[in-house]
Amino acid sequence: MRILNDYVKRWVESSARFLKPDQIYWCDGSDEEEERLTKQAVKEGILKPLNPIYYPNSYLYRSVDGDAGPEGVQSFLCTDSEKDRSDSFSWRPPQEMYEFILQEMQGAMEGRTLYVVPYIMGPANSPFARVGIELTDSLYTVLNMFKLSRIGDKAWKIIGDRNDFFRGVHSKGSLDRNNRLVVHFPDRNLCYSFNMEYGGYAFQTKASVAMINGSYWASREGWLAEHMTILEVESPRGQLYYFAGAFPSFCGKSNLAFMKVPPYAKGYKCRTISDDSAWLHLGPDGRLWAVNPETGFFSNLAGVNAVSTPNAYEAVKSDTIFSNVALDSKNRPWWRKKTTEPDREMTDWRGQKWVRGQDDPENLDHINSRLSVAGEKMPSLSKHWEEPTGVPISAFIFGGRSSDVDPLVREARNWSEGLYYGLTLQAERQNDLIRNPFGMMQFMGSDLGSYLENWLSLGRNLVETPKIFRVNWFRKDPDGQYVWPGFCQNFRVLEWMIKRIDGQISAHKTPLGLIPQPGDLNFEGLDMPKKASYEALFWINKDAWIKDRNHLRAYLNNYENLPRLFYDEMDKEAGAIEQY
Ligand code: GTP
Ligand code: SPV
Ligand code: MN
Numbered sequence: 179m180r181i182l183n184d185y186v187k188r189w190v191e192s193s194a195r196f197l198k199p200d201q202i203y204w205c206d207g208s209d210e211e212e213e214r215l216t217k218q219a220v221k222e223g224i225l226k227p228l229n230p231i232y233y234p235n236s237y238l239y240r241s242v243d244g245d246a247g248p249e250g251v252q253s254f255l256c257t258d259s260e261k262d263r264s265d266s267f268s269w270r271p272p273q274e275m276y277e278f279i280l281q282e283m284q285g286a287m288e289g290r291t292l293y294v295v296p297y298i299m300g301p302a303n304s305p306f307a308r309v310g311i312e313l314t315d316s317l318y319t320v321l322n323m324f325k326l327s328r329i330g331d332k333a334w335k336i337i338g339d340r341n342d343f344f345r346g347v348h349s350k351g352s353l354d355r356n357n358r359l360v361v362h363f364p365d366r367n368l369c370y371s372f373n374m375e376y377g378g379y380a381f382q383t384k385a386s387v388a389m390i391n392g393s394y395w396a397s398r399e400g401w402l403a404e405h406m407t408i409l410e411v412e413s414p415r416g417q418l419y420y421f422a423g424a425f426p427s428f429c430g431k432s433n434l435a436f437m438k439v440p441p442y443a444k445g446y447k448c449r450t451i452s453d454d455s456a457w458l459h460l461g462p463d464g465r466l467w468a469v470n471p472e473t474g475f476f477s478n479l480a481g482v483n484a485v486s487t488p489n490a491y492e493a494v495k496s497d498t499i500f501s502n503v504a505l506d507s508k509n510r511p512w513w514r515k516k517t518t519e520p521d522r523e524m525t526d527w528r529g530q531k532w533v534r535g536q537d538d539p540e541n542l543d544h545i546n547s548r549l550s551v552a553g554e555k556m557p558s559l560s561k562h563w564e565e566p567t568g569v570p571i572s573a574f575i576f577g578g579r580s581s582d583v584d585p586l587v588r589e590a591r592n593w594s595e596g597l598y599y600g601l602t603l604q605a606e607r608q609n610d611l612i613r614n615p616f617g618m619m620q621f622m623g624s625d626l627g628s629y630l631e632n633w634l635s636l637g638r639n640l641v642e643t644p645k646i647f648r649v650n651w652f653r654k655d656p657d658g659q660y661v662w663p664g665f666c667q668n669f670r671v672l673e674w675m676i677k678r679i680d681g682q683i684s685a686h687k688t689p690l691g692l693i694p695q696p697g698d699l700n701f702e703g704l705d706m707p708k709k710a711s712y713e714a715l716f717w718i719n720k721d722a723w724i725k726d727r728n729h730l731r732a733y734l735n736n737y738e739n740l741p742r743l744f745y746d747e748m749d750k751e752a753g754a755i756e757q758y
Contacts, residue, residue: 182334185341186311190294193313193347198285199292205320207330212321219317225499229509236498238511239318240529241376244355246502247546248378248620253360255390255623262365264394265737266622272363279361279370286349286372290315295323296333296343297383299392299457299471304566306401306457306469309337310344312382319348319380322499325552326474327383342367344391346382350375362386364394364623377476377501377548385621388455388471394623396457397632400639405617406456407431408468408569410560411672414445418562419676422456422468423575426605426614430577430651432477433665436489436558440666442703443673449560450489450553451569453477458571464641467568475556479503479513479547486515486665489558494549502527502544513543572679576616577649579605582722584650586662586699586715587671588691589678593637595691596646598747601630602730606652611726613733627739634741647675648691653715661714663704670700689754690718720758727752 182204194202205211216237219225225237244250255267256275263269270278293314300307311333314320323329337343344367351357351373358374369386371379378385392403407423425431435453439446452470454477461467475493479500482490494500494511503511505525512520519534520542526532527544553559562569576599578584583604590596600616613619615626622629637643649671651664674694677683685692696712704711727748734740 183337183339183341186337186343189345190313194292196280196284197287197292197313197315197347197349199287199290199315202292202294204294205296205330207324207332211330212324215317216321219321222317224317225321228500228511232495232508232510233498234496236494236496236500236511238503238505239499239501240527241502241544242353242355243528245353245358245374245376246544247376250355251358251360251374251376251379253362255362255364255394257394258365263625264623265625266619267362272366275361276363279359279372282359283347283349283351283370283372286351287315293317293320295320295329296337297323298328298333298336299383299387300469301564301566302328302332302336304469304568306459306568307336308344308387309333309340310346310383310387311337312346312348314348314380316348316350316375316380318375322377322381322476322550323383325499325550326381326472326476328473344368344387346370346386348372348380348382360386362390362623364391367391377550381476383472384476388457389618389621390623392455392457392471392623393618393621393629397624397628400632400636401460402456402458402632402636403471404456404458405431405454405621407435407453408451408456408470409435409437410449410451410562410569411676412447412449413676419572419679420451420468420569421573421575421672421675422458422571423577424600424603424617425577426579426603426612426617427620428478428607429579429605429617432475432490433481433487434575434668436487436493436556437669438488438558438666439669440703442700443669446669446673448558448669448672450556450558451560451563459568460636460639461567461570464639466571466636466640466644468571469565469568470563474550474552476548476550479516479543479549480545481515482513482549483516488666489556490549492557493551493555497551497555499550500547501550502547504532504543513547514545571644573645573647573675574600575647575649575675576600576603577651578603578614579607579652580650580726581606581652581654582719583726584648584653585693585718586650586653587674588648588693589675589685590646590648590691593643593646594743594747597630597633597637598744598751599646599648599691600633601744604726604730611729613730625739626737627741630741630744634743645675645679655714661711667704674699688718689757690751718755718758720755723755727755
């Protein structure tokens with residue numbers, strides 16, 4: 179099946195000349211190949227089989243220390259012209275950086291196999307699909323790409339005799355934690371990642387193509403490549419609604435994507451299209467249509483259990499790669515909140531013996547432990563998940579993590595106010611408050627001003643702009659407890675949104691947006707005193723809000739050329755807060 183055109187051959191040959199692998203392996207993406215390479219990974223000690231009675235065909239992977247997350251990666255985005263540089267990445271003249279990275283990676287694959295992995299981003303027959311090839315010496319990466327991307331012959335077929343495929347080179351190198359490099363050349367359709375095996379950058383389809391290069395192309399071509407979940411909700415009448423949700427990392431996208439409807443909401447169904455990224459295009463009907471550029475999920479395990487996230491919990495029961503989890507006494511994977519308590523004796527994620535009551539629980543599993551599963555494994559997968567034209571977006575949801583600022587949910591009164599909701603996204607992490615406009619900052623390939631301008635111009639071309647909501651599942655009471663039960667119960671908020679989209683109910687007007695009328699948010703069966711909980715979820719903490727917005731203003735001072743409209747919204751909001 180493999181069709182090797184001269185562009186592919188020449189590029190692989192020239193890459194092999196400086197990487198110096200022992201051999202080159204061309205992936206066909208077949209089931210047989212996945213099985214064979216998995217066996218090889220086990221033999222080489224890259225993957226460790228888990229208890230096949232409980233977790234058949236599932237494996238553990240352990241990162242070396244310092245490589246289990248994106249922290250500490252030096253990332254560059256070298257646009258041909260410095261004026262196109264991104265605010266989120268370092269910039270160097272591309273030719274200089276190109277020579278540097280080639281020099282760094284000289285001989286990186288000596289004694290190793292170079293795997294050639296062709297892939298398609300987006301449904302194969304979609305007008306929005308793009309193709310690429312990753313060269314990697316990491317079998318862990320190849321095996322993840324089997325689950326997360328459309329790889330092999332189906333991609334070779336589309337690459338055909340084309341030369342416009344994205345070119346990516348990845349090498350584990352020496353896994354030197356002080357020299358983890360990611361370098362993007364978006365004008366040249368090219369990227370390199372080196373000295374790491376962390377999924378976010380080793381699987382280049384994940385962040386580098388779907389979001390980083392994606393958002394660079396998108397802001398030039400007038401579409402959107404976002405850090406968003408795509409969720410389908412079917413109403414009891416059979417009507418379908420599609421939500422696109424942008425949240426900073428670790429703020430609940432996957433949990434939303436894998437949502438199971440709670441028993442009270444008879445007749446509703448939630449289904450998954452995407453858990454982490456979305457490509458959205460203006461359709462001929464003037465609506466926004468979204469596809470998932472990936473095919474599987476590389477999601478957080480922390481917090482996943484049979485009650486909070488039953489679909490994800492079910493999905494990982496077989497055919498899963500677990501990264502950086504602990505092992506229990508029966509050689510089953512364990513991560514925080516999987517069970518209320520770990521066994522007395524465990525193996526921590528580094529492979530060391532761990533004893534409850536003696537060793538630090540923080541060291542047991544890694545906070546960023548991840549699951550890798552193919553889309554088909556997810557019980558909630560929508561049958562529309564590979565629709566070539568995508569699914570039409572009914573509403574956007576922007577969600578942050580704030581203990582005292584944002585109420586549970588607000589609806590924007592118009593598109594500009596909604597985009598301002600996106601700009602103000604923030605996430606509390608330990609003792610830090612991290613601003614993260616649109617949840618996209620660590621992936622934003624263009625500068626923030628152009629990014630915002632692109633949203634505005636796209637909005638002008640929409641026949642009708644989708645509603646925009648802002649949520650916060652993480653509000654806390656004075657005792658530090660979450661005020662809202664969250665997880666599957668977030669469906670109650672979606673149900674309110676659907677009624678708003680359909681114009682079935684009115685909303686309570688506040689100077690900061692529209693909130694549910696008391697009684698319109700269903701509390702049935704929740705163990706919360708009705709009135710107290712409504713107030714706890716929606717009251718405005720004026721001091722906290724003002725403090726947050728001062729923080730926002732200081733943050734935005736780092737950026738130039740942001741559209742005027744966002745400052746107008748900020749001033750309007752400041753006036754509104756004063757009224758409280
Ligand atoms: P990335 O994959 O890093 O982009 O993260 P994400 O946005 O997909 O976040 P995810 O859904 O994995 O959730 C991150 C953490 O927040 C996990 O530990 C979840 O258990 C927790 N979480 C998710 N939803 C809720 C919620 O509604 N309430 C509470 N309290 N915690 C939640
Ligand atoms: C995130 O950091 O938002 C992720 C994980 O989803 S990764 O992009 O793979 O680093
Ligand atoms: Mn993410």
